Amino acid sequence: MEIKAIRGMNDILPEESGRWRLLEDTTRRIFSLYGFAELRPPLLERTELFLRGIGDETDVVEKQMYTFTDKGGDSVTLRPEATACVLRAVIEHGLLGKDPVQKLYSIGPMFRYERPQKGRYRQFHQINAERLGEDGPLADAETLAMAYDLARSILGREALLMEVNSLGCKECRPAFKAELEGFLASRQELLCSDCRRRMHTNPLRVLDCKVESCREAVRNAPLMDRLLCNGCRDHHGKVLEGLGALGVSCEENPRLVRGLDYYTRTTFEITAAGLGSQNAVAGGGRYDDLLSVLGGPQVGGIGFAFGMERMIMLMGEARHRETGCFVVTQPRPDIELASLALISELRSAGIRTEASPGRSFKAQMRRADRSGYPLCAILGEDEVKTATLTIRDMRTASQIKINRAAVLEEVTSLLADRKGE
Ligand SMILES: [Zn+2]
Numbered sequence: 577m578e579i580k581a582i583r584g585m586n587d588i589l590p591e592e593s594g595r596w597r598l599l600e601d602t603t604r605r606i607f608s609l610y611g612f613a614e615l616r617p618p619l620l621e622r623t624e625l626f627l628r629g630i631g632d633e634t635d636v637v638e639k640q641m642y643t644f645t646d647k648g649g650d651s652v653t654l655r656p657e658a659t660a661c662v663l664r665a666v667i668e669h670g671l672l673g674k675d676p677v678q679k680l681y682s683i684g685p686m687f688r689y690e691r692p693q694k695g696r697y698r699q700f701h702q703i704n705a706e707r708l709g710e711d712g713p714l715a716d717a718e719t720l721a722m723a724y725d726l727a728r729s730i731l732g733r734e735a736l737l738m739e740v741n742s743l744g745c746k747e748c749r750p751a752f753k754a755e756l757e758g759f760l761a762s763r764q765e766l767l768c769s770d771c772r773r774r775m776h777t778n779p780l781r782v783l784d785c786k787v788e789s790c791r792e793a794v795r796n797a798p799l800m801d802r803l804l805c806n807g808c809r810d811h812h813g814k815v816l817e818g819l820g821a822l823g824v825s826c827e828e829n830p831r832l833v834r835g836l837d838y839y840t841r842t843t844f845e846i847t848a849a850g851l852g853s854q855n856a857v858a859g860g861g862r863y864d865d866l867l868s869v870l871g872g873p874q875v876g877g878i879g880f881a882f883g884m885e886r887m888i889m890l891m892g893e894a895r896h897r898e899t900g901c902f903v904v905t906q907p908r909p910d911i912e913l914a915s916l917a918l919i920s921e922l923r924s925a926g927i928r929t930e931a932s933p934g935r936s937f938k939a940q941m942r943r944a945d946r947s948g949y950p951l952c953a954i955l956g957e958d959e960v961k962t963a964t965l966t967i968r969d970m971r972t973a974s975q976i977k978i979n980r981a982a983v984l985e986e987v988t989s990l991l992a993d994r995k996g997e
């Protein structure tokens with residue numbers, strides 16, 4: 577019997593993994609420019625961490641977690657998001673005691689039991705960043721700029737939109753919540769059953785609901801921007817100023833919310849053209865109370881997450897171009913053996929090199945072509961005798977003869993020429 581993968585859990589096949597690696601490498605390069613370091617938490621955590629860290633009335637916690645009892649009788653959960661895990665690690669290892677500013681990122685799989693659809697899976701992947709211990713508006717601006725930088729270097733500037741909002745703070749949000757609750761009460765009949773319950777405990781979550789009738793119901797809901805206290809208004813203005821100075825173009829969107837209670841002030845989302853209605857590739861915001869909710873010090877932070885599947889979908893095929901040299905030999909044991917020194921020399925110089933020994937000349941050429949190698953180095957009886965090599969350009973099928981001793985120089989320069997095209 578054939579055993580298949582679990583629904584919503586995907587293999588990332590070799591033809592796609594190049595794009596994944598490019599996204600991961602770009603992330604590491606850009607985030608390190610901003611002084612962020614990688615923290616790798618485990619995939620499995622105590623269930624309680626997410627009940628506290630996400631909130632037990634969210635869809636994620638109520639319906640989507642992979643939770644089970646392990647053999648020791650503990651309730652454990654495959655992580656549905658990374659922030660709670662990273663903050664748990666920060667608290668557990670006393671990182672803020674060693675350095676009161678922590679700038680951390682993580683990359684990896686998350687798990688949510690959702691109905692699988694295009695671009696949404698039960699095992700999905702995120703890039704996460706958290707910046708702790710800096711409460712000023714320019715820390716927000718820099719963090720948003722880092723997210724924007726990553727999106728821009730992968731997707732290009734034209735297709736991107738960064739939207740920013742402020743959700744207020746403990747001082748000014750209660751008045752907004754009360755006003756929103758009154759508004760929602762007047763349109764109760766339009767709300768889904770979840771929202772009818774949530775509108776009293778956390779009305780902001782209703783603004784986040786994906787049910788169509790709920791989206792309709794909140795179309796004219798009151799907005800936070802009118803009710804911001806002076807401190808929040810000032811903070812928000814300076815975030816926008818900072819983004820301008822960093823060369824990041826953004827738009828204010830007073831309807832942008834994140835439904836969790838501990839989100840404060842700055843919140844943002846990056847959307848990309850070409851994804852239809854699910855066009856957000858990244859989102860995040862400031863959370864000044866989350867660390868203390870999880871048992872840590874009263875230290876604020878700001879963070880964001882990128883959905884990697886969506887980024888990969890948008891990257892397309894074009895960016896992944898193969899490089900390297902395939903070594904084809906006349907199928908004779910002594911010549912094949914002689915080719916190994918050549919192969920080893922090319923690889924030592926950092927050139928991707930493959931061969932397919934023990935097969936016919938034609939089969940080797942076919943494999944070189946199929947694997948996308950731009951160059952072939954051909955080694956036959958004649959080449960061995962004269963200490964030369966034939967180099968074939970796989971696209972044009974033109975061939976040149978070079979000195980065996982000059983192989984590194986020639987191959988490197990030919991590959992560089994192709995890269996420049
Ligand atoms: Zn405020």
Ligand SMILES: [Zn+2]
Nearest residue numbers: 768771785790
């Ligand atoms: Zn709803």
